[in-house]
Amino acid sequence: MVELLSGIRQVFNLNTILWIALGEVLGIIIGALPGLTATMGIALLLPLSFQLGKATGMGLLLGVYCGAVSGASIPAILLGIPGNPNAIATVYDGQAMTRKGLAGQALGGAVVASFIGGILSLIALSLFSPLIARFTLAFGPAEKATLALVGLTIIASVSARNLAKGILTGAFGLALAFIGTDPFTDTLRIPFPALLAKTPLVGGIKLIPALIGLFGVSQVLYDLERIQGGRLAPPQLKIEKVFPPLRKIASMWRIILESTGIGTLIGAIPGTGASIAVFLSYERAKRITASPRSKLEKVGSGCLEGVMAPEVANNAVTGGALIPVLSLGIPGDSGTAVLLGALLIKGVVPGYQLFSQNLDLVYAILFALLLSNVFMLTFQLLGVRIFPKVLSIPMALLLPVILVLSMIGAYAIEGQAVLAATFDMAVALVLGIIGYYLKKADYPTAPIVLGLILGGLLEVNFRRAVKLAGGNYLVFFTKPIAVVFIVLAVFSVVLPLIQRRRRT
Amino acid sequence: MKFGTRRVIPLVFLAVSLLYLAFSFSLQQYRMIGDERGWDPGSRALPIAMGFLMLGLSIYLILRETTKEKGEQTVPPAARKLILLTIVLSVLYILAFRFLGFILSTAILLFTLIYFNYHENVRLKLLPVFSGGLVSSTAFVLLIYTAGRFITRSLFYLGRARGCELFTSKVFSAFVVLLFVAILFAVLLISFRKSVSNTKTRSMLIAGLVAAGVTEGLYLVFKQIFLVNLARGIIFW
Numbered sequence: 001m002v003e004l005l006s007g008i009r010q011v012f013n014l015n016t017i018l019w020i021a022l023g024e025v026l027g028i029i030i031g032a033l034p035g036l037t038a039t040m041g042i043a044l045l046l047p048l049s050f051q052l053g054k055a056t057g058m059g060l061l062l063g064v065y066c067g068a069v070s071g072a073s074i075p076a077i078l079l080g081i082p083g084n085p086n087a088i089a090t091v092y093d094g095q096a097m098t099r100k101g102l103a104g105q106a107l108g109g110a111v112v113a114s115f116i117g118g119i120l121s122l123i124a125l126s127l128f129s130p131l132i133a134r135f136t137l138a139f140g141p142a143e144k145a146t147l148a149l150v151g152l153t154i155i156a157s158v159s160a161r162n163l164a165k166g167i168l169t170g171a172f173g174l175a176l177a178f179i180g181t182d183p184f185t186d187t188l189r190i191p192f193p194a195l196l197a198k199t200p201l202v203g204g205i206k207l208i209p210a211l212i213g214l215f216g217v218s219q220v221l222y223d224l225e226r227i228q229g230g231r232l233a234p235p236q237l238k239i240e241k242v243f244p245p246l247r248k249i250a251s252m253w254r255i256i257l258e259s260t261g262i263g264t265l266i267g268a269i270p271g272t273g274a275s276i277a278v279f280l281s282y283e284r285a286k287r288i289t290a291s292p293r294s295k296l297e298k299v300g301s302g303c304l305e306g307v308m309a310p311e312v313a314n315n316a317v318t319g320g321a322l323i324p325v326l327s328l329g330i331p332g333d334s335g336t337a338v339l340l341g342a343l344l345i346k347g348v349v350p351g352y353q354l355f356s357q358n359l360d361l362v363y364a365i366l367f368a369l370l371l372s373n374v375f376m377l378t379f380q381l382l383g384v385r386i387f388p389k390v391l392s393i394p395m396a397l398l399l400p401v402i403l404v405l406s407m408i409g410a411y412a413i414e415g416q417a418v419l420a421a422t423f424d425m426a427v428a429l430v431l432g433i434i435g436y437y438l439k440k441a442d443y444p445t446a447p448i449v450l451g452l453i454l455g456g457l458l459e460v461n462f463r464r465a466v467k468l469a470g471g472n473y474l475v476f477f478t479k480p481i482a483v484v485f486i487v488l489a490v491f492s493v494v495l496p497l498i499q500r501r502r503r504t
Numbered sequence: 505m506k507f508g509t510r511r512v513i514p515l516v517f518l519a520v521s522l523l524y525l526a527f528s529f530s531l532q533q534y535r536m537i538g539d540e541r542g543w544d545p546g547s548r549a550l551p552i553a554m555g556f557l558m559l560g561l562s563i564y565l566i567l568r569e570t571t572k573e574k575g576e577q578t579v580p581p582a583a584r585k586l587i588l589l590t591i592v593l594s595v596l597y598i599l600a601f602r603f604l605g606f607i608l609s610t611a612i613l614l615f616t617l618i619y620f621n622y623h624e625n626v627r628l629k630l631l632p633v634f635s636g637g638l639v640s641s642t643a644f645v646l647l648i649y650t651a652g653r654f655i656t657r658s659l660f661y662l663g664r665a666r667g668c669e670l671f672t673s674k675v676f677s678a679f680v681v682l683l684f685v686a687i688l689f690a691v692l693l694i695s696f697r698k699s700v701s702n703t704k705t706r707s708m709l710i711a712g713l714v715a716a717g718v719t720e721g722l723y724l725v726f727k728q729i730f731l732v733n734l735a736r737g738i739i740f741w
Contacts, residue, residue: 405722408606
């Protein structure tokens with residue numbers, strides 16, 4: 001009870017409420033701008049959150065996360081271009097509704113759907129994450145090491161069309177994580193130690209500059225390729241009747257519940273993300289409405305059902321993706337990977353320890369997510385005529401501003417030590433350039449981040465497990481939970497190979 | 505056959521993995537304290553393993569990319585120039601950051617990138633107008649920065665002299681400066697809106713205003729509110 005009250009107090013104060021509101025507005029704007037992703041938004045605001053308290057900082061990032069996921073529906077509906085992959089499936093019926101002159105209802109429906117999905121998945125998050133976290137009590141070094149391996153293999157196999165590319169970038173992330181100092185002996189583990197021993201490289205490649213580089217700088221370079229004709233013209237539409245009729249929403253109860261289930265479940269599987277969930281829920285809604293007994297409009301014909309199904313699902317992913325973050329320390333998607341990074345940087349270790357020692361922070365995160373969803377509903381409904389105007393901001397202006405924000409964001413982490421801070425800017429730039437070329441060659445960058453996040457966990461627990469087992473490397477096959485994780489890791493690698501072979 | 509990014513990346517990874525392996529093998533093997541029996545796999549075990557994993561996968565991808573995958577999206581030459589300009593200026597920005605300081609280096613970087621992005625290309629014939637714009641924009645940024653510092657200091661002294669705590673607050677003075685900048689920009693935009701119809705002048709004006717606004721905004725948020733030590737460089741006041 002004390003923790004619950006403390007959690008409420010940490011969120012429901014003017015300072016935190018204002019930061020969450022700011023995050024929400026920025027998130028909606030970022031989500032609405034095609035090419036800018038939720039992950040990039042969170043990565044850019046990470047340094048700012050670093051300057052705030054734990055709950056306030058997490059609230060700001062959760063606001064950006066929710067806002068960006070929901071804001072992506074604005075260009076999807078008005079222009080037929082999804083703001084980010086979360087709104088891919090919203091395009092079909094959203095654009096069709098706009099062509100029918102029902103843009104207002106489509107935008108309003110998308111917002112209400114995002115709110116319902118967000119709140120229902122928040123309930124799932126509050127119910128399931130403590131249970132899963134309790135399960136981690138049984139984890140020793142062998143289980144933790146194999147859990148890190150599962151997180152890496154799943155994200156490597158899901159995020160890349162080519163498995164080898166996913167694993168290669170994951171291995172590259174791990175290789176970067178091992179640079180710096182040895183975790184047990186503090187001895188240097190850097191190239192040319194005589195030359196570089198007094199440089200900031202001794203501290204290793206820091207997570208925030210890497211995140212900013214891979215998701216911020218690389219995106220700027222990638223979007224520069226499309227700068228010609230980079231100003232989108234929002235159509236001059238009359239936006240009326242924004243709030244969908246309650247009776248209509250109630251009649252869609254089955255679509256809403258199934259989409260929530262799909263979104264939460266897919267979100268909770270590490271490495272998956274919203275783009276899979278939105279297509280699955282859209283297809284499911286199509287089947288439901290195609291049934292002869294269904295009184296709903298047929299999905300695909302430009303109706304509210306086709307907008308709400310993927311929008312419920314993509315915001316349900318936000319709560320679902322936080323389940324493995326809080327309970328296991330394994331992110332559900334690249335956005336939550338950055339949120340996990342924010343938690344780790346604040347010294348918060350996810351898992352049972354978080355729920356037993358920092359329960360007030362867990363409550364604060366849940367309340368911040370609740371408030372983010374409430375703000376998302378309020379701001380999007382109030383600003384339904386204003387937010388589409390951000391589409392007219394030219395990319396020529398936006399990209400340099402994002403670049404500078406990325407640089408200064410990377411700098412601010414070591415804000416008092418100018419040399420180390422300048423080094424972090426260089427890390428962000430170098431990883432940004434690497435990320436850009438990788439993206440162009442169809443290599444995923446999310447596994448690099450996961451490698452950087454999980455590298456320490458993997459190494460410390462791998463070595464500890466082997467040492468405790470008297471140098472026996474087969475120790476991982478003697479623990480039932482570790483065996484389950486190894487099977488999962490193998491399964492995540494083999495399954496895409498089998499699927500590809502079937503396709504060919 | 506075109507030697508595109510898809511084929512270069514595995515080669516780069518091959519070089520990286522070989523260098524990483526050389527680095528890993530050059531490390532001394534340290535074991536945990538109290539591990540007399542040598543059961544700990546040691547400090548270089550996983551780096552070596554990652555080096556070999558990267559090596560194997562990059563060889564596999566080199567063979568695969570040459571035989572199966574082909575073709576990639578080509579970048580328009582104008583966009584390629586803009587990307588190159590962005591990378592080169594970012595490198596120079598990092599190198600000059602401590603010497604020139606945050607205000608000057610950020611203003612120059614922003615103005616240059618916005619100006620050329622606005623024209624969607626880097627052309628030599630834009631240089632004369634650009635140079636004039638850069639000088640005026642930098643002067644404008646310095647003017648705003650100086651005015652901001654003056655307002656902040658005046659509020660601080662006033663607050664101390666009159667015993668008004670609000671005026672000494674860094675957040676309050678940041679808001680006052682932001683308000684001043686917003687009013688100044690609104691006045692400038694209204695007065696230039698009708699008089700400037702020329703594209704070159706308009707792009708310069710927009711680049712200058714955005715560069716100044718963003719630079720001052722970042723300064724207020726990071727330096728004034730969150731006390732990040734943004735390098736002053738040659739701007740000593």
